[in-house]
Amino acid sequence: MTETTNAFDIAQGQFDHVAELLNLDQPVREMLRWPTREFKFQIPVRMSDGGTQVFFGYRVQHNDARGPSKGGIRFHTSETMDTVRALAMWMTWKCAVADIPLGGAKGGVAVDSATLNRDEKERLTRGWIGQMYRNIGPRLDVPAPDVGTSPQMMGWMMDEYSKLAGEYTPGVITGKPVGSGGSKGRTEATGYGVVYTIRETLQHLKLDAGKMSASVQGFGNVAQYAARGFTEQLGGTVVCVSWWDNKERRAISVSSDKGLDIAFLQSITDQYGDIDQEKAQEAGYKLEDADAWLSKDVDVLIPAALEGQLNGETVHKISDKVKILAEGANGPTTQEADAVLNERGIFTIPDFLCNAGGGTTSYFESVQNDMNYYWSKGEVLERLDFKMTEAHRRVLEMSTNEGVPMRDAAYMVAIGAVVEAMEMRGWL
Numbered sequence: 001m002t003e004t005t006n007a008f009d010i011a012q013g014q015f016d017h018v019a020e021l022l023n024l025d026q027p028v029r030e031m032l033r034w035p036t037r038e039f040k041f042q043i044p045v046r047m048s049d050g051g052t053q054v055f056f057g058y059r060v061q062h063n064d065a066r067g068p069s070k071g072g073i074r075f076h077t078s079e080t081m082d083t084v085r086a087l088a089m090w091m092t093w094k095c096a097v098a099d100i101p102l103g104g105a106k107g108g109v110a111v112d113s114a115t116l117n118r119d120e121k122e123r124l125t126r127g128w129i130g131q132m133y134r135n136i137g138p139r140l141d142v143p144a145p146d147v148g149t150s151p152q153m154m155g156w157m158m159d160e161y162s163k164l165a166g167e168y169t170p171g172v173i174t175g176k177p178v179g180s181g182g183s184k185g186r187t188e189a190t191g192y193g194v195v196y197t198i199r200e201t202l203q204h205l206k207l208d209a210g211k212m213s214a215s216v217q218g219f220g221n222v223a224q225y226a227a228r229g230f231t232e233q234l235g236g237t238v239v240c241v242s243w244w245d246n247k248e249r250r251a252i253s254v255s256s257d258k259g260l261d262i263a264f265l266q267s268i269t270d271q272y273g274d275i276d277q278e279k280a281q282e283a284g285y286k287l288e289d290a291d292a293w294l295s296k297d298v299d300v301l302i303p304a305a306l307e308g309q310l311n312g313e314t315v316h317k318i319s320d321k322v323k324i325l326a327e328g329a330n331g332p333t334t335q336e337a338d339a340v341l342n343e344r345g346i347f348t349i350p351d352f353l354c355n356a357g358g359g360t361t362s363y364f365e366s367v368q369n370d371m372n373y374y375w376s377k378g379e380v381l382e383r384l385d386f387k388m389t390e391a392h393r394r395v396l397e398m399s400t401n402e403g404v405p406m407r408d409a410a411y412m413v414a415i416g417a418v419v420e421a422m423e424m425r426g427w428l
Contacts, residue, residue, distance in 0.1 A: 007086035007307045013335050015089070018411035021404070028419060028428060032092075035085055037061040039135065043109065043127040048117055057128050059107040061141055062088035065421040068139055069105035070095055070359060072146030072175075073128065073157075078306075079108040086307065087146075090330050091359065093414035094352035098391045100363040105141050107132070113148040114246045114272050125153045129160040136161070138171035138369070144362045145175040147220065147306070150271065151187075155180045171369035174362035183365035185380035186358075191225025191304075192381065193357020194328045195233055196388040197349045198300060201324055202234070204396060205347060207299070210235035215255075215296040218305035219243040219265070220273040222328045222355065226302050228262045236300070238262060242293040243273050244305070251290030254280050297321045304328030304355075312336035318346070327351035342405050350407040352414065353395055360387050 012033055019029045039059040047053050058081055061069040071091040074084075084106045092104025109128060113121065129136075136143060145154050158173040158181065165172075170181030178184055202209050212234070216227050219241050227238045240255035241262075254260070254275060264283065268276040277287060294301070294310075295317045303309050307330055310318075315337035325341060325348045327333065332351065333341070341348055361384055368374045375383075399409035422428050 006082055007331050008082040008089075010308065010331050010334055011086040011089045014407070014411065015415070017335075018408055018415060021408060022412060022415060024415075024419070025428075028422070031422070031427075032063065032415070032418065035060045035062040035088055036064065037135075038081065038085070039132065040081060041131040043124060043131060045120060045123045045127055047120055055109050055111050055124060057107070057109045057131060058084045059132055059135070059141075059143075060084045060088040060105060062104040063092045063418060064103035064141075065418055065425060065427065066096060066103055067101035068103065069141035070102040070144070070362060071105035071107065072144045072358075073149050074106070074108040074146040075111050075113045075148030076108065077110060077112045079110040083307070084108050087330055090352050092418060093411060094356045094359050095363075096414035096417040097353050097395065097410050098356040098360050098387055099417070100360055100387070102142075102359070102363060105143070106146075107143055108146070111148075121153060122156050125149075125156045126160040129157050129164070133161050133164045136172060138169065138366065142171065142362070142366060143173055144358070151175055151177040151182060154182075171366050174365040176365070181365075181369055183361060183368055183380055184375065184377035185384065186361050186365060187221065188225045188229075188381070189361035189384055190222045190355050190358035191227075191328070192229050192233075193360065193384060193388050194222070194226040194302065194304070194326055194354050195229030196357070196385050197354050197392050198230065198324065198326050199234055200389055200392040200396075201326075201347060201349055205323065207323070212236040212300055213298040214238050214300040214302055215240040215293045215298045216328075217242050217293050217303045217309060217332075218273065218329065219269060219275060220304070222358070223273075223302070223304035224262065224266055224269070226304055226326075226328050227260075228266070230300070230302075231259070231262055239298060240288075240293045240296050241265065242290060242305075243275055245277075246272055246274055252277070253288040253290060253292035254285045255288055255292060255296070256285050260285065291317060295319060300324045300326060302326045302328050303332035305332070307331035308334060310334065310337040312340070315340045322346055324349065327354045330355065338405075338407065348406055350410045353391055353406070353410045356391060357384055357388060360384055
């Protein structure tokens with residue numbers, strides 16, 4: 001098999017494999033291999049220097065059989081139609097495996113957020129809504145933040161949509177600031193969801209969480225709270241995290257055999273996940289190369305950056321000590337790497353189960369917007385824990401009963417739920 005790190009090829013390949021296991025009819029396969037709707041558009045933005053720059057924006061709605069489409073908006077230089085297609089497909093499975101009544105979508109703009117000032121970001125986000133507002137809405141498609149976007153940017157998007165719609169519509173966007181229709185607990189949700197699935201896996205494998213060590217790729221929002229939850233909730237130790245340094249334009253790892261103080265690292269990290277190297281070294285931490293996180297002698301690996309990071313080459317750098325791979329990122333593992341992980345007996349918590357906490361809490365936010373009544377942070381995280389635990393139980397049960405890896409089992413649960421919804425609506 002030819003190695004690929006094209007995200008959509010990975011997503012389709014994973015689907016095709018399970019479609020064979022489920023013996024799906026060819027028309028069903030074709031409907032689910034490709035998105036229902038795709039949008040690509042230009043966004044002209046007046047820059048602060050007085051000039052105009054044109055950006056390309058995207059939105060893909062993969063499948064809405066189970067409910068309105070749901071998925072984030074990513075601002076990243078590598079954004080293409082294929083990355084958005086893949087992420088939209090994974091959102092369909094993510095919502096289905098978490099058993100929330102939503103479909104899958106994703107959006108983005110090919111841009112480096114770090115190069116834009118506040119005013120330029122606002123113009124770009126409002127411009128995105130200007131191009132898409134006829135095709136999104138609380139009962140149609142609900143965007144949310146992702147890599148390179150923030151709650152403030154979601155607030156601007158919600159405001160722009162409300163102006164164009166002629167009425168206050170908080171439910172059109174999730175991930176908004178608290179106080180502007182946002183949900184408490186949303187910041188921590190994806191990372192904590194990763195931790196909940198690790199906890200359930202450790203219990204299944206009969207491993208003592210307090211004796212576990214972990215290494216994390218990335219130090220954005222998901223990675224920060226996955227690392228923090230691993231230490232504070234499970235009692236484990238995080239010995240290494242990596243991040244993309246926007247100033248030096250390269251990835252760097254910071255490590256300590258004694259364990260990292262994640263709260264301290266958060267205090268010296270900017271909004272883009274850049275850790276202050278000098279302060280980290282002053283704290284006694286070691287700076288290493290980008291791939292150091294991958295080869296550490298730890299029990300748990302948590303890739304929480306971008307897709308395609310574990311491939312046929314990099315997977316062989318993983319230590320023999322690793323027992324669990326918890327995919328905090330979307331699509332971090334290629335099929336070639338997956339085969340190696342299965343051969344080595346590394347228990348993989350697949351991405352659309354492991355990182356479903358963000359989408360689940362976004363659903364909670366929509367519910368709260370509809371009620372115009374908002375829950376406490378404790379209530380949100382308690383509901384999230386229940387949803388993630390139940391999802392893990394269903395997938396583990398399928399894995400055990402069918403004798404298949406967790407990724408295949410998660411796909412079987414998710415695809416089965418989507419196909420059932422399509423049949424009930426008369427689409428098939």
